[in-house]
Structures are given as C-alpha cells and as structure tokens.
Amino acid sequence: MNIRKFCIYGFSCLVLYGCQSDSFEEISQREANQLFASAKVDISEKRYDSAIKSLENIQLNYPQYAEYDQLLYMISKAQFKHKDFIEAQDNAREYVISNPMDVHAEEMRFVEAMSQFSVKENLLANRFLSPRHLRDTTFIKKAKTNFIDFKKRYPKSKYLNDVNKILVQIEDILASEELEIAQYNYNHKAYLGAIHRAEAVIKHYPNTKQFEAAMKIMDDSFYQVGLMDEYKELKNKIEHLRA
Numbered sequence: 001m002n003i004r005k006f007c008i009y010g011f012s013c014l015v016l017y018g019c020q021s022d023s024f025e026e027i028s029q030r031e032a033n034q035l036f037a038s039a040k041v042d043i044s045e046k047r048y049d050s051a052i053k054s055l056e057n058i059q060l061n062y063p064q065y066a067e068y069d070q071l072l073y074m075i076s077k078a079q080f081k082h083k084d085f086i087e088a089q090d091n092a093r094e095y096v097i098s099n100p101m102d103v104h105a106e107e108m109r110f111v112e113a114m115s116q117f118s119v120k121e122n123l124l125a126n127r128f129l130s131p132r133h134l135r136d137t138t139f140i141k142k143a144k145t146n147f148i149d150f151k152k153r154y155p156k157s158k159y160l161n162d163v164n165k166i167l168v169q170i171e172d173i174l175a176s177e178e179l180e181i182a183q184y185n186y187n188h189k190a191y192l193g194a195i196h197r198a199e200a201v202i203k204h205y206p207n208t209k210q211f212e213a214a215m216k217i218m219d220d221s222f223y224q225v226g227l228m229d230e231y232k233e234l235k236n237k238i239e240h241l242r243a
Contacts, residue, residue, distance in 0.1 A: 032062040039074060048082040051075075069095065073104050080111050080118075089115035109150050110159045116143035117166055137177055144170045175205035175214075182217045191221040202238060 035054040042051035055075040058065050065071060072095040079088035092112035096105055119139040147163050147170070154160070182197035194217055201214035215238075222231035 028062055032058050032065045043078055048078045051078045076111050080115055085115040085119045106154050113143050113146035171205050171208055175201050175208040175210040179210045186217055191224045194221040
C-alpha cells in the first residue's frame with residue numbers, strides 16, 4: 001500500500017513538474033516576444049539604443065528564442081545605425097555562419113564588411129597618436145578582404161557601386177599608411193626601411209595617388225645608400241610594368 005501511494009505521488013510530481021516546465025517555457029517565449037515587438041517599434045522610430053537593449057536582453061536571457069536568427073538580423077542593423085560597429089560585425093557574422101544561403105545573407109555580409117570599414121581606432125590612438133603610421137588598420141584590411149569576397153559572391157548586387165567606391169577608399173587609406181611609414185623611415189635615415197615601405201605602395205597600390213610620392217622616396221633612398229646603378233634596373237622594370 002505504501003509503495004502504491006509512493007508511486008502515485010511520484011507520478012503526480014512528474015506530471016506537475018512537466019506542466020510547470022511547459023508553462024515556464026511559454027512564459028519565457030511570451031516575454032521574449034514582447035521584447036522583440038518592442039524592439040521592432042523602436043527600430044522603426046530610429047530609437048536604436050532602446051532596440052539594442054531589448055534585443056540584447058533576449059540574447060542574454062532567452063538563448064533558445066524561436067526567432068533568434070531574425071533577432072541577429074535586426075540587432076546587427078540596429079548596432080550599425082547606432083555606430084556600435086564591432087558588435088554589428090559580430091552579429092552579422094554569426095547570422096551569415098548560421099544562414100549562408102538565406103535571403104538576408106547578402107545584406108548581412110555587406111553590414112559585416114561596412115562595420116569593419118567603419119570601426120574607429122582606439123580613442124587614445126586618435127587623440128595622442130595622430131600620425132597614421134601609429135594606427136591599427138586590422139579592421140580595414142578585414143573589410144577589404146570581405147568586400148572583395150562580396151563582389152565575387154554577388155556580382156549583380158544592389159550594393160556593388162557602394163562596394164567599389166569603398167574599395168577605392170580602402171586602397172587610398174592603406175597606401176597612405178605605407179607611404180607615411182616610408183616617409184617616417186626616410187626622415188630618420190632608415191633608408192632600407194623606407195625602400196621596403198615605398199616598394200609596398202608601388203607593388204600593391206599602383207593605381208593610387210600615392211604612387212608617385214612612393215617613387216620619389218625610392219629614388220632618394222637608393223641615392224642615400226649609394227645603390228643607384230642597381231636601382232636603375234629596378235626602376236625600369238617598375239615603369240615597364242606600369243606602362
């Protein structure tokens with residue numbers, strides 16, 4: 001008798017626990033849906049900060065949310081608009097990894113690359129280390145790689161004109177970076193270092209406005225190290241390749 005009562009009690013507990021568990025999941029989904037709906041309204045009214053907080057709340061507290069992919073899509077766009085570029089690229093990347101062939105994958109790849117291009121350097125670097133050769137261009141180089149990949153994936157994309165324009169800007173930024181280091185090395189009589197950096201501009205960014213300045217640094221640096229005869233042959237090759 002006692003065993004029978006115990007079994008009935010145990011079965012009742014399991015049923016009750018199951019009902020409570022289902023109710024908890026339903027409540028969680030309902031709360032997440034309310035936050036999601038609120039975020040949608042905030043985005044439509046350009047209250048990106050408020051939308052981001054609601055969507056981050058879902059990410060943190062409701063990791064099994066049924067509309068999680070849609071959440072990633074919304075939050076990455078909101079973060080980009082809010083200029084939270086590092087977070088935007090992270091969420092856009094997660095979306096693309098999970099949904100590489102999805103209808104929004106093209107837009108998310110664009111948001112990821114645009115976020116990388118738009119990342120601002122560390123505030124201390126901007127304030128105290130203003131020469132460009134002291135800045136980190138890691139994100140811009142990632143953006144270049146992703147924009148080139150984007151062009152291959154989506155040759156007829158509506159974003160293609162923007163991508164081409166940004167790639168020109170990136171080439172200019174990276175060429176300027178190398179040129180400023182070359183000039184810095186030359187000014188400090190590090191002529192071999194100046195040659196190396198100027199050569200990088202000539203080799204990798206031949207169609208930029210920095211090309212002629214890089215050639216001038218090459219001319220002057222080879223003269224300073226007394227290797228003009230050797231340089232004549234190299235210069236002829238460069239001019240032949242560019243012709």
